[in-house]
Amino acid sequence: MESVSGLAPSRAGRSASYGRGMCYVAVAATAWGTGGAVAAVLYRTSGLGPVAVSFWRLVLGIAVLAVLHLAVGERLGARWRDALVLGAGLAVYQTAYYGSIAYAGLAVGTVVTLGACPVVIALAARRVLGEALTAGRVAAVAVGLAGLVLLVGGGGQAGAAPVLGVAFGLLSAAGYAVVTIYSRRVGGDLSGATVASFAVAAACLLPLAVAEGLLPSVGGPGAPSAGGLADTAGWLLYLGAVPTALAYRLFFAGVAVVPATVTAVVTLVEPVAGVLIAVGLLGERFTLAAAAGAVLMLAAVAGLARTG
Template identity: 50%
Template sequence: MSRPLSAGRGLLYLLLSAASWGTAGAAAALLYGSSGLGPVALTFWRSAGGSALLLVALAVRRRGPAGRPSSRPRTPHARRDIAVNGLGLTLFQIAYFEAVHGTGLAVGTVVTLGAAPVLVALGARLLLREPLGAAGAAAVLGALAGLAVLLLGGTSGGATAVRAGGVAWALLSAAGYACITLYGRRSSARAAGRTDALTTTLHSFLVCAVLLLPFAAAEGLWPNPHGLGRTLLVLLYLAAVPTALGYALYFTGVTVVRATTAAVIALIEPVSATALAVTTLGEHLSLATAAGSAVLLLAVTALAITETRLAVRSRGAVQAAELIAGR
C-alpha cells in the first residue's frame, strides 16, 4: 500500500510544476516567429502532444506491479472532475495566450498570475472554508506587491503597454486557473473515483484538445515546412515538460496543499521565466524586475513555511486523537 502524499512533497511538486510552466512562454516565443502557428493551434498541439505522452506513461505503468489506479473514470464523480478540469484548463490556457496577444507577454503573465491568488483566496474562503490567517494574507499581499513592482518596472526594452482587452483576457485566464485549483482541492476530499494525477491530467488535456480542434483548424493547424525539425523539437518539449510533467505534478500537489498556497506558489512561473530570459535569451534584468522577483520568492517561501507548520500541527492533532482513542 502506498503512503499518502505529505504536505512537504506536495509543496515540492507545486514548485517544480510552476518552474516548468515558466519555460512554456520561452518555448512559445520560439515557435511564434518561425512555425506559423497561432495561439489556438499552439495550445491544441500542446494539449494533444501532452495527452499522447501521458497515454504512453500509463501504458508503461500498467505493465508494472498490480494495484495501480485505473486509467478509466468509472464513477460519475470522476467523470465530472475530468470535465471541470478540462474546461477550466481550456479557459486558462486559451485566455492566457489571447492576453499575451492582446497586451504583451509581461503584462499578460503578471495580470493573470497576480489575479489568480486573489480569486483563489476568496473562493477558498467562501467555498472551502479555508482560513486565510494573518500569515497567509500577508503572503498574498506580498506576492501582489512583487507583481506590481514587476508590472510598473516594465520591460528592459521600453515601457510596457497595458491594453484593456488583453487585461480582460488575463482576468478570464485567472478565473480558469482558480476554477481548476479550487475544484481540485475540493474533489480531493472525496475517495470516490480513485483517479490519480496522471489519469486526471490525461483526460483533462484530451477534453482541451477536443474543444480546441475546430478553432485551431480555422486558425491554421499545420506548421510551416521550413524549419519543421526545430518546430517539432520545441513542440515535443512543450508537450513533455511544462504540460504532461508539469500538470501531473500540479494535480498531485494540489490535493494536499491549501488552494490559496497553491495559487501563490504558481507565482514562481514569472520568476522562472525571467531567469530563463536572462540566462538563455540575453535579456537584461532591471532593478525593478529583480526587486519584484525577490519579493515574490519571499512571499512563496513564507507561505511554504506556513503550510508546513499547519501540516505538522494537523498531524500532531491527529496522532493525539488516535492515542486518546486507543486508551
C-alpha cells in the first residue's frame, strides 16, 4: 500500500488494509467450506477418489486463472522458489488431509488437521517470523479449537486406522503451516504465484491420482450416465473456479497483510461453512453442540477482527 507523499501509512490506512485482508481470508475459507460439500457429492456419484478430485480441481483452477490473466493482460510469471514451496505445501496439505479422513474418519480427521493448524502456525510464526503470541491470540486459538471440537466431534465414527489418520492430520497441518509461514516471510502479495504453485501441486499429485483412478467411472455398475458425467464436469469446474482459483488468490492476498496466527484462526470459518451447507443442501442434522461450536468459532474470528 502506498502512502501520500511517500510518508508511512497512517493507522487508518493500516487498519483498512488489515480489515480487507481479514475479509479476503474469511471469504477464501468460506469458499473452501463449499468445496468440501461438492467433493462429498463427487465421491458418491463420479467414481473419483479424493486425490483425483484434488488433481482436477488444481488443473481446472490453473485453466480458470490463465483465462482471467489473459483477459486482464496480467503476466503469469512467478519465482520458481515461490512456486515450488507453495506447490509442495499445497500438495502435502490436501493429500494428507484426505488421508487423515480416510484412515481416522471425518470427525477425527477434521479436528486433528484444522485443530493443529492454528497451534502449529502460532508456534512457528513466533519462532520464524517473530510474531507476538499475545494473550488475545492465545485465547482466540483456544476458543476456536473448543468450537471446532463441538462442531464436528459428535458426528461420524473413527476410521480403520485412527493412529495413522492422526499422523496424516498432523502432516497436513504442517503442509498448511509451510504455505502460510512462507507467504508471510517472503512478504508481499503472492497471488501472482498461484498458477505456478497449482502446477507444482498438480504435478506432485498426478502419480497418486493415476494410481487411484484419474477419470470418472464409465460403463460399470453404479457408474454415472451421460447426464451424470455432465454433472461431474460441472462440479469439477466449480471446484476449480471457486474453492481453488478464487479462494487461493484471495488467501494469498490476505495473508500478505494479516499475521499468520490470525490467518489460521480465521480459516476456521471453513468447517462452519461446510456444516451449514451440509445442513441446508445435503439434509444433514445440526445438533445443539454443533451450533454452540459454530458460535464459538465465529466469536474467535470476530474477536481477532477487532483486536488483531
